[in-house]
Amino acid sequence: MYRQARLLGVLLLLQVVAMVGISVWLFSTIDWDRVVHLTNEQGQVHAKTIDGPLLKRFEQAILFVVYFLAPAILLLLAGLGFVLLRRRGWMLASVAQALIMLACLFFYGDSRPWFAYPLIAYCILMILLLNSRSVRAVVHRNRVTPQDGRSELAHGE
């Protein structure tokens, strides 16, 4: 019964690994010496950017961390929750997927980096999986559906 939940947990952890991998790769491709040139003249430090495209890549790496750090933490917690606690973590995972998708769509609108596409594809798969009947049956067991309080229609006589 909980096999599905564990599998989901593993897939979420894989997503974290992939994101960390992309972020490491992004930072590793930056030649730090060429991004910022620091000079010390008469006791004052001057920073000068010398390479436009590299600077762009640097920006991208920073933005990647800013956008994906929080979702990665959420994913990690959710993945561990599914693997260790079996039924915990659905909400965290769903929120994380939403944040990742939003971030990817922003990236897509801006610079269209290559990593946005696999992340989007993976997110779509995870969203489908999170909302699949079998996962919901495990995760939402015992959850009471709130009933809508609306009770009638009238016309304000």
Added chain:
Amino acid sequence: MANRENARDAEALLRRFEPVIRFTKGEWFYPMDAEPYVDACSLWVRHPDEDAVCVVSSGELTLERLAQQPEDTTGAVHYLKIPTPKEDEERGRRRARRSQKDPDWPRETFRAGRGRLARVGYISRLADALFSLVLLARGRVPGGDVEGARVLYGRFMEEKERFKYHGRVVRQDGWIVLQYWLFYAFNDWRSNFFGANDHEGDWEKVMVFLSESESGEVHPEWTAYAAHEETGDDLRRRWDDPELEKSDGHPVVYVCAGSHASRYSRGEYLTELAFPLPRALAAVRRVARRFWYVTLRQYADQYSAEVPYEMFTIPFVDYGRGDGLSVGPGQDREWDPPRLMIDPLPSWVAGYRGLWGLYTRDPFEGEDAPAGPMYDRDKTISREWYDPVGWAGLDKVATRTEELDVISRRQAEIEVRRDHLRSEIREKSHRLKALGMDAEATRDRSHLSKLYETETKHIKELSEEVEAMRAELTEDEVLGESLRDHAERLRNGGRSPVRAHIAHATRPVSEAETRAGRVAQLWASISVGLVLLTLIGVFTYQRQHLLSALVLTIAMFAFIEAGFRRRLTRFIVSVNVALAIVGALVLLQHFFWQIIVLAVLGIGFYILWENLRELRQ
């Protein structure tokens, strides 16, 4: 003489089943006699595109004079008007109200409890704000009128406390209908209870449906309480329904504060003012919901096909708490003898087709006073007057004394039809066999091919006819058996399920729904304003990233809102699905051919795998 006897009988019957009415703390207006109200009002008439003219001034009007409408021409609207309180009287009243010593009305102050806005979403809150703004532009009852009505009603009650209803007894389709028409001087739902509307004068009704045995004994079978403009099956309850509370044989009605809508159970009701959505928008909404809940079978338990997609609603709370004054037999206050509306009808009932209070020319009519018991606002006779049985959806229901007779008659009808069908089937079967034989005889004879074709065609038609008749016969047999069983059940004292006729039972909101933290209430009150201010901020300072900022802002507010309304799961699922669709479109745009190739490859491998597996087995 006969009339007097009729009146006595009618009054006795009315008093035997007169309702017990429980009000909400803080209610100002209670059921009263129409006469002192009319005596105090002035009568006005408004012709199209003309100013209103006073026809009979205050103090000169009586119930008898009310029916005289000399200027009742096409388009003219007659209406009553509550007198404006004299300045000193009003000042005294206000002072008295502040000191809470006098007048007696209300004895208790109203407390709204959980804000209605906390119970609904942004769109409804925004619509509510717009509704309030629109109210400034459209016709509405001026605020001073509430005060006028309070002064007037306070004066009546100070002179003598009276609680009166207007009774009518009518026979229709085997039913004896007891109509209790309750007249209130004012509907102050909007002014005092955060409701949808105010209007001068308010006619509400409660009906009890009796059956009469052969010995002349009457039995209460159904009740129907009017709430807003509802009609039909949903508003009636059977006498043995546990929801129908009774006090010593009298039905109990919970009257909502201000609106005076009648309810079966105490509680707070979320009443929605419905406006039609543009057709295209309604269609999109319907299709999207069906796709999500039915086609994809997502959260299907939360899907309701009856949700009125064509409607856009604004919520209002009807407070039917029943914690205030109780009027009726054996209660805080007893009913005074009723004013009867029986044949010959009093002239004020049949002759006055105008409104019972201010005519504000509100296009939605919510702020216009209602017409009298017999008429609608457009001067046509109201259904609850000429067809109370149909109004309550009882036109298809037999009285208990009639039930077995109705079944016997129906069984006899079915038996006759079955005999007729049997003989027709017999005759047509013979004909069919004869035609079959003809066809067999003419088959493969080239010179008779035309005849063969015609006969084959006839055989087909006749065969279909006989098939339909046999189906009908079988249905009749099953129906006959069901009627026999049903009759047996009735003879043994059995009855149909007590609530089988109710499709949408109006129910008060549960305690869990009314429980909300102060933060949630505060959020509900400020959220719409906050959203608008934030949007203005985004438009002013984030023009460069307008779309992103807008999306983020809306998503953030929606997330907080969903959290407060305990709908976070649904919200997240919806957002994720929407994002997944957008993401899929992005991928499709960039990798269209790759995706097609992959899909075809996938299908190919799958078919290959399936076929090979079959081969191995």
